[in-house]
Amino acid sequence: MLNQIDYMSLAIKEAIKAKNKDEVPVGAIIVGGCGNVIAKAHNLVETRNDPTCHAEKLVIEKALKITGQRFLNDCDIWVTLEPCVMCAGLIKQTRIRRLYYGAEDKKGGAIDNGVRVFLDNKTRIEIYSGFSADQSERLLKDFFYNIR
Amino acid sequence: MLNQIDYMSLAIKEAIKAKNKDEVPVGAIIVGGCGNVIAKAHNLVETRNDPTCHAEKLVIEKALKITGQRFLNDCDIWVTLEPCVMCAGLIKQTRIRRLYYGAEDKKGGAIDNGVRVFLDNKTRIEIYSGFSADQSERLLKDFFYNIR
Numbered sequence: 001m002l003n004q005i006d007y008m009s010l011a012i013k014e015a016i017k018a019k020n021k022d023e024v025p026v027g028a029i030i031v032g033g034c035g036n037v038i039a040k041a042h043n044l045v046e047t048r049n050d051p052t053c054h055a056e057k058l059v060i061e062k063a064l065k066i067t068g069q070r071f072l073n074d075c076d077i078w079v080t081l082e083p084c085v086m087c088a089g090l091i092k093q094t095r096i097r098r099l100y101y102g103a104e105d106k107k108g109g110a111i112d113n114g115v116r117v118f119l120d121n122k123t124r125i126e127i128y129s130g131f132s133a134d135q136s137e138r139l140l141k142d143f144f145y146n147i148r
Numbered sequence: 149m150l151n152q153i154d155y156m157s158l159a160i161k162e163a164i165k166a167k168n169k170d171e172v173p174v175g176a177i178i179v180g181g182c183g184n185v186i187a188k189a190h191n192l193v194e195t196r197n198d199p200t201c202h203a204e205k206l207v208i209e210k211a212l213k214i215t216g217q218r219f220l221n222d223c224d225i226w227v228t229l230e231p232c233v234m235c236a237g238l239i240k241q242t243r244i245r246r247l248y249y250g251a252e253d254k255k256g257g258a259i260d261n262g263v264r265v266f267l268d269n270k271t272r273i274e275i276y277s278g279f280s281a282d283q284s285e286r287l288l289k290d291f292f293y294n295i296r
Binding site for chain 2: 050070087110114117119
């Protein structure tokens with residue numbers, strides 16, 4: 001089993017893969033109950049010309065396919081940026097056990113910003129934020145600085 | 149161009165297809181800017197053993213594929229039940245122009261219930277509810293009564 005910094009560094013590696021494709025650098029991984037990495041993905045909105053191809057959505061789709069499970073309730077998701085409403089909804093529907101995210105997204109985030117999807121406490125999920133947040137945020141800031 | 153009742157009746161037909169597959173009866177259609185029906189879909193959560201296969205998600209995926217458009221900003225979605233957080237997020241990401249829904253979902257809805265995704269007025273979307281709501285709700289009530 002890797003430690004928390006190692007898991008987030010894998011998600012950041014995915015974000016760098018996105019950056020190298022001129023995609024907004026966001027990456028995500030899903031970790032199973034035994035600490036095994038089940039799936040990795042990065043943002044592919046531009047590549048696929050599909051505004052729904054966020055890293056979280058792609059990694060959840062992969063994990064459902066790989067595990068063949070109906071729910072990911074023994075799995076954790078690690079993502080470099082605070083998820084949006086759509087991705088928070090996907091996390092909710094698939095009953096992911098724990099969400100670990102890096103940088104806050106004050107504009108598009110829906111966990112600790114915006115509509116705060118899990119604030120009603122109706123969903124059994126643990127949420128941890130701020131993991132390697134500086135590194136994730138730096139990637140995003142550099143990306144948007146360079147394309148401005 | 150069909151009228152509003154006709155559009156919702158097409159979504160209800162989709163809901164009935166779901167019911168006939170022992171799926172929770174929810175249906176959705178997407179209508180283009182000229183009033184043309186672009187895509188139809190119904191809930192397939194059980195069939196695909198995937199908790200994300202809601203009618204709205206499937207119809208949005210179809211419409212993106214069929215139109216080849218990056219955004220569905222000239223399209224309207226008609227759905228028999230108030231969308232959940234995930235589907236509201238998909239509607240937001242794909243910039244759908246108008247949402248018409250039938251029955252309210254006091255437990256799982258995220259439009260006029262729950263986190264009310266569009267309440268912040270940050271998204272350009274028109275929302276209309278209550279279309280053939282009785283018929284959509286009757287389908288759902290009968291379904292849950294029969295499997296209780």
